[in-house]
Amino acid sequence: MNNRRKFLKQASSALAIGAVTPAMAHENASTPKAQEDLFKLGIAGYSFVHFKLDQALEMMRKVDVHYLCIKDFHLPFNSTDEQIAAFHATLKASNVTGYAVGPIYMKTTQEIDNGFEYAKRVGVKLIVGVPNEELLPYIDKKVKEYDMRYAIHIHGPDIKLWPNASSVINAVKNLDPRMGLCFDMGHDARFGDDPIADLKKYADRIFDIHLKNVTAASKEGKTCELGRGIIDVPAFVAMLRKIKYSGSCSLEYEKDMKDPLAGIAESVGYFKGVCQASRK
Numbered sequence: 001m002n003n004r005r006k007f008l009k010q011a012s013s014a015l016a017i018g019a020v021t022p023a024m025a026h027e028n029a030s031t032p033k034a035q036e037d038l039f040k041l042g043i044a045g046y047s048f049v050h051f052k053l054d055q056a057l058e059m060m061r062k063v064d065v066h067y068l069c070i071k072d073f074h075l076p077f078n079s080t081d082e083q084i085a086a087f088h089a090t091l092k093a094s095n096v097t098g099y100a101v102g103p104i105y106m107k108t109t110q111e112i113d114n115g116f117e118y119a120k121r122v123g124v125k126l127i128v129g130v131p132n133e134e135l136l137p138y139i140d141k142k143v144k145e146y147d148m149r150y151a152i153h154i155h156g157p158d159i160k161l162w163p164n165a166s167s168v169i170n171a172v173k174n175l176d177p178r179m180g181l182c183f184d185m186g187h188d189a190r191f192g193d194d195p196i197a198d199l200k201k202y203a204d205r206i207f208d209i210h211l212k213n214v215t216a217a218s219k220e221g222k223t224c225e226l227g228r229g230i231i232d233v234p235a236f237v238a239m240l241r242k243i244k245y246s247g248s249c250s251l252e253y254e255k256d257m258k259d260p261l262a263g264i265a266e267s268v269g270y271f272k273g274v275c276q277a278s279r280k
Contacts, residue, residue: 029224035269037170039240041268042067044210045074050258053087057094059261063268069128069208069250078202079116082199084122100247101210103182105152111137128153128182128208130162140175149178151207155221156187164191165198169205176234180205184252186212189231190221196232196239203243210252211271223254226267234274236259 004154011277043065048056053074060068068091075098091098101122106129119127126149131139143150145242155161162168165181165188172179183206185195199206214221214231226233239247251271253264 008086035254035280037241037279038244038246039209040248041065041068041211042069042100043264044069044252046073046103046148046248046249047257047260049073049263053090057091057096057279058182059264060096061094063265065251065268066096066251067248068096068098069100069102069120070124071076071102071250072104072118075101075122077114079121079123088123089270096208098122098124100124100126100128100151102151106127106131106135106139109135110137111189112142112233115149116146120146125149126151126207129230130155133161136171136175136179140179143176143178147178149207151178151180151182153210154187154191156184156190156221157192158187164188164193165195165202166193169202170182172205177205180207182208182210183207184212185236186221186223186229186252188215189217196235197235197244199239203245206245206247207243208247209249211249211267212214212254213267223252225255225263225270226251227270231269232247234278237271237274239277 043060045068048059049071056074060066075084079087080153088098101119101124103126106112106115112131112135115127115129128151128154139150152162152172154164154168157163165183168181181202183202185199188195188198211226213224213226213231213233215224215229217230251267252262253267255262255263
């Protein structure tokens with residue numbers, strides 16, 4: 001009995017200090033680690049349209065997300081270099097990286113000039129834009145001049161301009177390969193298309209993803225929590241891996257926008273859970 005007590009005491013002490021037995025070491029060595037995903041989870045700045053930057057970052061801290069697509073209501077177009085530096089310092093203090101700017105609506109060449117110069121001063125290499133179609137040749141020139149990628153955001157059946165993935169791809173396929181798509185999977189589904197098939201079909205031109213689920217594959221479809229809609233998110237994640245997507249998947253949560261934290265947390269948790277459970 002004394003020997004048994006001594007053994008249990010020693011075992012408890014070993015566990016307490018994180019000791020690893022030869023058997024445990026062998027098991028760890030023989031068990032392959034799950035491969036890390038190439039894509040990153042972020043949040044689209046529009047999700048926080050009703051909140052100041054510090055409030056948005058606090059929500060991001062609570063859900064443990066570290067990438068942000070920057071909207072101009074948090075960092076205005078006319079920000080000085082000092083204000084931009086202070087903005088990045090604020091993000092860094094919350095362990096957040098601003099990886100792109102937008103969406104930015106561009107209806108004139110002057111707005112395009114302003115948008116590219118803004119992105120350059122902010123220090124990102126990706127613009128999410130909503131341009132008038134006749135301006136694409138001018139954007140093509142700017143993409144070459146600034147060596148930036150330009151991702152056109154789609155909006156489903158709500159507006160005629162850029163309703164789905166194919167509308168963008170057909171417009172940019174003969175332009176600079178740095179011109180592509182911000183793939184809003186929810187709006188693509190609301191237009192009646194298959195976002196998983198489109199993700200595969202247009203992989204080479206998808207530079208950013210707005211992660212979203214919707215209640216119906218129609219104009220009446222609304223944003224909902226990521227695990228509750230019509231889009232098969234596990235199949236979407238599997239396709240992200242198949243095409244080796246290495247950009248950001250940024251949750252754009254457009255439900256309960258004045259009180260979004262519960263829905264954002266549920267959606268982030270669901271996405272992370274899907275990724276973790278399906279990772280090989």
